[in-house]
Amino acid sequence: MRVLVVEDEKTLAAFVATGLRRAGFAVDVAHTGGAALELLGLYAYEVLVLDRDLPEVHGDDVARRLVAEGSRTRILMLTAASGLDDRVAGLDLGADDYLGKPFEFPELVSRVRALRRRGALPAAPPVLGRGGLRLDTVRRTAEREGRDLGLSPKEFAVLQILLEADGALVSAETLLDRAWDAHADPFTGAVRVCMSKLRSKLGEPPLIRTVQGVGYAL
Numbered sequence: 001m002r003v004l005v006v007e008d009e010k011t012l013a014a015f016v017a018t019g020l021r022r023a024g025f026a027v028d029v030a031h032t033g034g035a036a037l038e039l040l041g042l043y044a045y046e047v048l049v050l051d052r053d054l055p056e057v058h059g060d061d062v063a064r065r066l067v068a069e070g071s072r073t074r075i076l077m078l079t080a081a082s083g084l085d086d087r088v089a090g091l092d093l094g095a096d097d098y099l100g101k102p103f104e105f106p107e108l109v110s111r112v113r114a115l116r117r118r119g120a121l122p123a124a125p126p127v128l129g130r131g132g133l134r135l136d137t138v139r140r141t142a143e144r145e146g147r148d149l150g151l152s153p154k155e156f157a158v159l160q161i162l163l164e165a166d167g168a169l170v171s172a173e174t175l176l177d178r179a180w181d182a183h184a185d186p187f188t189g190a191v192r193v194c195m196s197k198l199r200s201k202l203g204e205p206p207l208i209r210t211v212q213g214v215g216y217a218l
Contacts, residue, residue, distance in 0.1 A: 001116050001157065002026045002043065002178050006036040006062070007051040007078065016049065016108070023109050024140060024153040028182045033057025037065060043182065045073045047115050049108075050095070052079035060093050067094035074115035078103070113138065128163040130218055131207050135163055144202060154179060155198045158191075162208065162218045171215040 003025045007013035010031060017027045028043070030036040034056035040048070048066070052059040063075055077095040097111050117126070128135040132145045135156075142149040142156060151159065157179040162170055172191040176184060184190055195216060199208055209217055 001047070001160075002028070002045050002181070003047045003049060003112060004028050004030065004036065004039055004043075004045045004073075005049045006030045006033070006054065006059070007049075008032065008054055009051075016105075019105050020049075020109065020112065021153070024156050025112070026157065026179050026181045031055075033059060033062045036062050039182065040066065040071070040073065043177065046178075047074045047076060047112050049076050049078060049112065052077055063093045063095055076108075076111055076115055128160065130163055130166075133159075133163065133202075133207065133218075135160055144207075147203075149201045151198070151201060154194055155201065158194055158198060162216060165217065167217055169211055169215040169217045174215070 001024070003020055005013055005017050005020070005027055007016065007029075008031050013029050013031060017029050020027045028039055028045075030039055033054040036048075036050070036054070037057060039045075040062075048062075050059050050062060054062070059077065059079075063077065066073055066075065074097075075095045076097045076099060077093075078099055078101060080101045096115055099108060099111060126136065126138045128137065134141075134143045136142075137160060140156065142151045142159060158175055161175060161178055175191050180190060195208065195210075199206065202208070207218055211217070
């Protein structure tokens with residue numbers, strides 16, 4: 001799952017991004033509204049964590065732009081102004097959820113996950129399964145025939161994408177776009193290396209098939 005965090009307070013932005021990455025998300029960061037719009041034009045984010053008071057382009061205008069374009073990116077708006085009128089105004093702009101500062105980080109993670117589920121078409125269930133696999137996207141556990149797989153956050157994200165595809169082929173480009181952040185080099189073979197480690201942890205018989213030049217599928 002790919003998330004864009006837009007926050008002009010760099011310390012807070014780094015804290016949020018680090019925490020979300022530890023929770024298994026691929027995270028990009030922008031510190032201005034203008035930079036956010038540039039990234040939103042380049043990548044398909046599932047959730048946007050958006051500070052309302054931003055330099056260059058106000059957070060309200062970023063939200064308005066996304067709504068006007070019919071974007072499927074879900075918006076979680078952050079702001080120090082957490083009164084009723086402020087919440088109503090933020091939601092009226094097109095935000096899907098609203099969280100006042102200061103906030104408890106577990107609540108932020110929970111809200112991001114809820115928005116991601118709401119944005120999926122069709123909505124993905126919290127527990128995914130196929131061929132003896134069981135992936136709990138809330139508890140972040142992965143098992144095969146009851147055996148804990150001990151997946152890294154990146155391996156978990158890749159397996160989740162493959163499970164949600166329900167047997168359809170997923171290209172390496174799609175995996176890179178959804179499970180890695182903007183700093184990933186598409187020429188490093190990151191997807192291939194991750195897939196090799198994932199196959200090793202899944203064990204026998206093999207569950208992931210490769211169609212050369214096309215992609216991967218369960």
